[in-house]
Amino acid sequence: MTIPYLKMDGIAKSFPGVQALKNVTFEASQGEILALVGANGAGKSTLMNVLGGNIEPNSGKIYINGKEVRISSPSDAAANGIAFVHQEMAMLPTMSIADTMYISSFPYKHGLIDYKTIYQRCRVVLKRLGCNFDPRERIRNISPGDQQMVEIGRALLHDPQIIIFDEPTSSLTSREKEHLFEVIRTLKQEGSVIIYISHFLDEVFSLCDRVMVLRNGETAGGGLVSEYTNRDIVKMMIGEKEIDTYYERSEHRAGEEIMRVKGIYRSGVINDISFSLRKGEVVGLWGQLGSGRTEVARALVGLDPIDGGTISIKMGDQMMPVKQSETKKYIGMITENRREEGLLLPMSVCNNMSLANLTNLTKKKPFSSVIDSKLENSETDKYVKRMDIKISSQAQRVETLSGGNQQKVIIGRWLQKNPPIYIMDEPTRGLDVGAKADIRRIISDLAEQGAGILVISSEIEEIMSVSDRYLVMKRGSIVAEFGSNASKEDLVATATGAASKKE
Amino acid sequence: MSILNSGVTQQLSKKDSKEAADIYWTRYLPYIVLVVVFAAVSIFVPYFLTISNLLSVLLQTASLAILAIGQAAVLILGGIDLSMPGVMALGSIFGAMYMRAGGNPVLGAVIMLLVPAALGLINGISVSYFGMIPFVVTLAMQAITIGAATMITNQISIPVPENFCNAMLTKIGGIPLPIIIVLILTLFLQFAVTKTYYGRWLYSTGTNMRTSRVSGVPTKKVVLAAYSFAGLMGGLAAIIMTSRLYAASPQMGKDAVAMDIIASAAVGGVSTMGGVGTAVNAVIGAIIITLISNVMNMANVSYYLTLVIKGIIIITFVAIDANSRKKSTK
Missing domain, CATH: 3.40.50.300 (P-loop containing nucleotide triphosphate hydrolases)
Known part of the structure; x- marks a missing residue:
């Protein structure tokens, strides 16, 4: 040769x-x-x-x-x-x-x-x-x-x-x-x-x-x-030798439907996305980089525009269509870039964690626009303890925290607001093994408490360790759906187009 | 947390304190500058330290302080409003014309307040909903308003009724009304920005608009409100300045006034990069700039040299701010 x-x-x-x-x-x-x-x-x-x-x-x-x-x-x-x-x-x-x-x-x-x-x-x-x-x-x-x-x-x-x-x-x-x-x-x-x-x-x-x-x-x-x-x-x-059970997989019991997405699209970016999310379930949105998974997540909370389609959210006992600009009220969104879209870097842990919940942390009428700082501090403290965030004080500036603690601050911000639905785009990106495990545990806990969660991750082991169901995206469309028994091979094959005929 | 502390720099932990001392010494700078300037002026200017003189300096400061407060709201967002002088002048002229035509002075004052507020609203809509660049929008608005003001008046001042001026300059307990207005306004706004969620939204939007948006802060409305507020402050300044001059004049809106406003905010400790500053900062800056202007006036410094000096002051303070930012985000 x-x-x-x-x-x-x-x-x-x-x-x-x-x-x-x-x-x-x-x-x-x-x-x-x-x-x-x-x-x-x-x-x-x-x-x-x-x-x-x-x-x-x-x-x-x-x-x-x-x-x-x-x-x-x-x-x-x-x-x-x-x-x-x-x-x-x-x-x-x-x-x-x-x-x-x-x-x-x-x-x-x-x-x-x-x-x-x-x-x-x-x-x-x-x-x-x-x-x-x-x-x-x-x-x-x-x-x-x-x-x-x-x-x-x-x-x-x-x-x-x-x-x-x-x-x-x-x-x-x-x-x-x-x-x-x-x-x-x-x-x-x-x-x-x-x-x-x-x-x-x-x-x-x-x-x-x-x-x-x-x-x-x-x-x-x-x-x-x-x-x-x-x-x-x-x-x-x-890899054939990698064992699926390496990561402990948690099973959640899915309840009633909480969000229904019907035919949302944006020309040239995402096509005809329809799916539903139930209470207490973690749905993994899986796909290669650039498959449109992040774009779907952003469209659901109004961060990117859509050209059509409807998003309905359960209110009382009815599914009500919600305007795209209003969905943020019901969805806790964790974006993939925490420094640019997740944190107020020079501000304190406390200010960061109360940001989404400020209107609920006020004094009584007629001072209903004045923040009750005792309440703000005690709420912050509650979630700092619950998620075991390592800080020297609530006044510490977020930019001085480690990546894992920063990510917990963002999640804590939403826990404080307690929305029924969460969307997490790459929630553990760039974190060390310990912090990753902590965040997976938080996701699992949230599902057990009845939240509906959509998770995006580039790491297949991670998405498989938290998800109860999978939506697979390719080129802006959902091309397959799997239950919790899906194999790694199924997911990778559908996302890369190697098995377009099967299933 | 102290009410005097400005948004971002509030609440420093002990652990951070060494680093913080390094970064945030600038936050005490306005107070130091005020003391130094004040001391220097008291030494070199005879009769400066008399109550009547101090009150007259404060009265002179009132309109600039109000304008600086309005500017601060926009600067905290990371924006800028160059149209405040023109907007103020046009409001003053419309009100004065209404009164000259026999209109009620109270309504005249309302016109002076609302015309600038409406123009500020236009600035706000342009920036927030149309995504236009604040610098360009407000520079154009300055050109429009000062052009219109000069055209309408033919460069001749419009006198306003004496009862209007006298009412505005009434003394309560020996203190002229404009000073009391500034005092109350400053205390109220200081409380609003440090204690209410509207204030927190202002700082969070100015610190990171994208994070705020993801977290559900109505960022567009916050931007709209800040520019409208700046316009409204232009209106309040119009009323006070008109009554002090006993006339409305397009001279009130000349471009160099914007220099004084921005210099006040910068010297007072409002960051031109957003996220930092309060009403108190703006007022302290306005006092410093007024003192400096007075001294230069007394020393017969030419108008053009005054411009040079003020420009240098702005650049110096913005440089100090930028430098401390660089350290803090290292």
């Missing part, structure tokens, strides 16, 4: 608290499309960022064409013929296509930007991608699919030998996707090394020649795509 064009040997990288990559070895040859797959957090992005010069590994070597190379910055990567087509397009909406493609490397002539050369070169590159845009067109005037082409065009400007595609189809329509695949196949025939990162196994099977699976920062397997079935790859992604 010939020497592979690209070889990454023994790559390891650790971040504070996480070993993201452990001794990963990776090979790719010219004229092939290699799929890189793995669950969220398996290390795909880290590995490719090492190759792209965005992250420096702790150890390991990279060989191109048999020669060892050092890549410590994106420009090193470019110099070695590596181009990265990013998932989130770094677009400048008000600038022209040509400016966007050349933004990091404008050619000059007599001290001025040489637009003549730029336009010429852009036309050539775009034509190669089958696009006939005027390079002077503004980015905001072209479709997301065409923007993706511009992004690829930018990557192709310097005639790269190795092209990395990171989730390139996440914002494309199916026709744009087909066009993109054509382009990728052409690039392959021209002899490029193509690395294709995807959440969607169906794409892997229709496009790629070889597959490599990462799991928890390690190589879990790989080989020719034609030698595998969907299920084989799913098994490699989740």
Whole structure:
């Protein structure tokens, strides 16, 4: 066998608290499309960022064409013929296509930007991608699919030998996707090394020649795509040896229906979302990053707009439709980004925990807008003790707390208000094992006390340890529903599209 | 918690105190500056420390203090209102025109109050519901109001009836009414921002609007209310200033007045980055700025040099604030 064009040997990288990559070895040859797959957090992005010069590994070597190379910055990567087509397009909406493609490397002539050369070169590159845009067109005037082409065009400007595609189809329509695949196949025939990162196994099977699976920062397997079935790859992604009962699963008794969502949608983001939530049950909303799970959660509490559909909530003994702007009154929302949307960082623990409940912490008439600070302090104290939040005093500023305690402060804010429904988006993200367990216990307790809870998590073990039922999302739609007996394999397979016909 | 402490910086634990001493010394800065300026003025200006002179300084401060209080509400939200002078002038002119045409002075005062409040409401709607940039909206509003005021009056002052002015300048127990108004207003608002949930909403929205929104705080209404309140304070200042000048004049609304208002808030300890400040801060700042203006006036400092100095004062205090913020979010 010939020497592979690209070889990454023994790559390891650790971040504070996480070993993201452990001794990963990776090979790719010219004229092939290699799929890189793995669950969220398996290390795909880290590995490719090492190759792209965005992250420096702790150890390991990279060989191109048999020669060892050092890549410590994106420009090193470019110099070695590596181009990265990013998932989130770094677009400048008000600038022209040509400016966007050349933004990091404008050619000059007599001290001025040489637009003549730029336009010429852009036309050539775009034509190669089958696009006939005027390079002077503004980015905001072209479709997301065409923007993706511009992004690829930018990557192709310097005639790269190795092209990395990171989730390139996440914002494309199916026709744009087909066009993109054509382009990728052409690039392959021209002899490029193509690395294709995807959440969607169906794409892997229709496009790629070889597959490599990462799991928890390690190589879990790989080989020719034609030698595998969907299920084989799913098994490699989740690992066969991992035992489901590793996390203690709690069973809750679901009561009557408490919230009913019917056909909510937002064009291009989420489609026809319908489900119901019952008292005392934890529903896991599972899906890959970008599947629309967070968007659904935000739409339910009016943080993102919707184009249609109804949300009904149980009031008394009737389900009443509630305006989207009013649902916040009944739902405790824990967003995925606690520093930006969860906390008032420079303010005290007490002020943070009473924020959602202030109107109930007032003195009697006629001072019903005056906060009763004794009541505020005693309520805060109650939930600080109940959740075992480690603070020096209620006056401590939240920004000085650890992540786990900060998250408990946010949950405590809602416990104080005591809504019938909770939505928790990544409630344990970035927390240590102890804090994670505490928060799972709180979720379980809440369900036992009769709350209806919708939980989103990127960690499958976590979502399986708390959920009684699962809704699986893919590309903005709910594609499957499972009971508590669902297996890890079921969840991963439906979310990646490997088992669209089953169930 | 002391009523004097401002929103975010309230309640410091003992454990934090060393770090806090480092970060929050700035919160005592306005008081230190006030004492220093006051002491300096008392030493160098003869007869400064007489009751009648002090009362006249306070009377002179009244309208600026009220404007600074209105500005503080908007600054705490992280916004800014550059239209306060123009809005005040236009309110004053409409009221004066109504009275000149034989209208009732009480209704004239109501017009002076409500015209600016309505203009503040427009600012508020633009910022909260249409998501426009406060700086641009209120700068445009300043241009509109000062332009209209100058056009309507042809740059000539409109006298107001003496009974209107005399009523406003009545002395109660030897103290002119405007000073009493400022005192009561300050105490009331200080209580409102530190003790009621409306006040807490103001600080939480100014500290982190997204967190507040997720937590169910009606942030749009809070923003709308703050700009309307700033307008209303412009109206109250219009009444007081008109009665002190015995006339309404477009001169009241010139752009440089906005400098004094923002300088007062900044020097008094209201953060231009949102989340910090109270009514008391605004009033202390207004007193400091008035004292400084008076001294420069007496020393025959040219108007243009005065502008230079005030601009430097604003930048200095905003820099101190920004620096202490940087430390606290490290």
